[in-house]
Amino acid sequence: MELLTSLVIMLVLVPCFESLPGVRAQSTATSPGSSSTREEAKALDALLQQYAYRALVNPKTGTIYNATHLPSNLSGIEVAALRLRSGSLRRKGFHPYNEFEIPKGLIGRQYVERLVLVYQNLGNRSSRYYPLTNYTHLAPVLGLLAYDGSNLSASNLSELDIDASDGPILVKFRAVKLVPHGAVAKCVWFDLQGSSNFSDVTGGNTCSSFQPGHFSIVVKSTAPPAPTPASPPKRGPSPSAQGKGEKENKKVWIIVGSVVGGLVLLVLLSLLVLWMRKYKQKKKMQQMERAAELGEPLQMASIGDTKAPAATVTRTQPTLEHEYAP
Numbered sequence: 001m002e003l004l005t006s007l008v009i010m011l012v013l014v015p016c017f018e019s020l021p022g023v024r025a026q027s028t029a030t031s032p033g034s035s036s037t038r039e040e041a042k043a044l045d046a047l048l049q050q051y052a053y054r055a056l057v058n059p060k061t062g063t064i065y066n067a068t069h070l071p072s073n074l075s076g077i078e079v080a081a082l083r084l085r086s087g088s089l090r091r092k093g094f095h096p097y098n099e100f101e102i103p104k105g106l107i108g109r110q111y112v113e114r115l116v117l118v119y120q121n122l123g124n125r126s127s128r129y130y131p132l133t134n135y136t137h138l139a140p141v142l143g144l145l146a147y148d149g150s151n152l153s154a155s156n157l158s159e160l161d162i163d164a165s166d167g168p169i170l171v172k173f174r175a176v177k178l179v180p181h182g183a184v185a186k187c188v189w190f191d192l193q194g195s196s197n198f199s200d201v202t203g204g205n206t207c208s209s210f211q212p213g214h215f216s217i218v219v220k221s222t223a224p225p226a227p228t229p230a231s232p233p234k235r236g237p238s239p240s241a242q243g244k245g246e247k248e249n250k251k252v253w254i255i256v257g258s259v260v261g262g263l264v265l266l267v268l269l270s271l272l273v274l275w276m277r278k279y280k281q282k283k284k285m286q287q288m289e290r291a292a293e294l295g296e297p298l299q300m301a302s303i304g305d306t307k308a309p310a311a312t313v314t315r316t317q318p319t320l321e322h323e324y325a326p
């Protein structure tokens with residue numbers, strides 16, 4: 001009986017949970033990547049370059065320095081700086097640089113003796129500076145930008161163009177959000193001009209690129225209608241996410257209401273069943289106790305609903321006595 005009860009509860013609950021991601025995914029919408037967000041992202045790069053360079057006080061070559069004291073309107077963003085000789089970078093690469101693995105064979109289009117690689121993790125501000133229409137970020141935007149490292153007090157530097165000739169730069173994202181059911185995660189790379197290019201994710205969290213820039217993992221945010229096998233047949237076209245907010249809301253409430261109502265009913269039913277079982281047991285116990293108190297010497301046998309004493313041992317059978325005539 002308990003098994004049956006839990007089975008029924010599961011049958012009621014499973015379709016309810018399955019339909020939840022679909023409901024949640026409808027609220028995601030990104031603003032189009034306008035030219036003003038591009039300007040803001042460029043300004044942010046310039047600002048973060050300054051904070052990164054400030055962390056380089058008497059820097060050792062090949063050591064990662066974290067920028068601290070970012071202003072409060074940039075909280076949640078992480079910045080680091082790494083100063084290298086161009087020749088060393090070309091011969092050996094550098095890995096790991098936080099999430100980045102930089103291969104050997106990097107060639108700058110402009111010659112500089114030393115360069116600084118600035119690392120950015122835009123954290124919860126990723127979609128503000130790098131919005132993608134119809135896509136949702138599953139990982140923060142990470143930036144890797146190269147600058148001339150000859151003057152560490154310089155600002156307003158322009159990024160160096162770099163090409164990886166020996167193999168791609170790898171980005172191994174640390175915390176990638178779960179890919180929604182049925183969706184495919186994509187790597188996105190924003191080049192120094194801000195144009196984006198998509199590629200496949202490898203190993204669940206790795207993106208690759210032959211040039212520096214900004215990277216993230218994204219997924220198409222248009223949610224496919226959640227398939228609910230237990231639902232009644234659909235009427236007309238499946239509702240799209242747009243313009244039917246109120247109708248959708250009503251539907252959600254109806255679902256929630258019926259699930260809660262069903263649950264309450266189930267709990268009441270199982271309580272009733274439990275109580276009935278207990279009552280039966282109690283009655284049986286009472287009967288047995290009564291029987292014990294009477295101390296009946298004879299075993300009781302039930303015949304239908306009534307009980308009657310029953311003898312178990314048969315008496316000695318009468319036998320004829322044979323008389324022997326002498």
Ligand SMILES: *[C@@H]1O[C@H](CO)[C@@H](O)[C@H](O)[C@H]1NC(C)=O
Nearest residue numbers: 064065066078079080098121
């Ligand atoms: C710099 O920040 C990274 C996280 O971005 C952290 O893992 C590392 O320990 C920090 N390094 C220092 C020296 O604080």
Ligand SMILES: *[C@@H]1O[C@H](CO)[C@@H](O)[C@H](O)[C@H]1NC(C)=O
Nearest residue numbers: 040043044047071072073074
């Ligand atoms: C942060 O605030 C400072 C003033 O405190 C301002 O100059 C700067 O532009 C702001 N940066 C961003 C990214 O909003």
Ligand SMILES: *[C@@H]1O[C@H](CO)[C@@H](O)[C@H](O)[C@H]1NC(C)=O
Nearest residue numbers: 074075076077123124125128
């Ligand atoms: C980002 O997170 C930081 C804390 O890590 C918080 O102070 C800040 O307000 C958040 N910013 C946004 C835009 O959510």
Ligand SMILES: *[C@@H]1O[C@H](CO)[C@@H](O)[C@H](O)[C@H]1NC(C)=O
Nearest residue numbers: 032033132133134135222242
């Ligand atoms: C975003 O999706 C809508 C509807 O699905 C479509 O009309 C629009 O063209 C898409 N925008 C981009 C930039 O792909």
Ligand SMILES: *[C@@H]1O[C@H](CO)[C@@H](O)[C@H](O)[C@H]1NC(C)=O
Nearest residue numbers: 150151152153154155156157
């Ligand atoms: C480095 O840059 C700062 C700021 O632009 C400038 O004032 C300084 O003269 C520069 N130093 C050298 C050695 O070029």
Ligand SMILES: *[C@@H]1O[C@H](CO)[C@@H](O)[C@H](O)[C@H]1NC(C)=O
Nearest residue numbers: 043046154155156157158159
């Ligand atoms: C930054 O440099 C560009 C040229 O590379 C120049 O046009 C611009 O005025 C400079 N901005 C500042 C604030 O120095």
Ligand SMILES: *[C@@H]1O[C@H](CO)[C@@H](O)[C@H](O)[C@H]1NC(C)=O
Nearest residue numbers: 191195196197198199200209
């Ligand atoms: C985007 O990436 C693909 C493959 O990585 C490449 O063939 C294509 O040229 C790239 N497009 C741009 C605009 O960089």
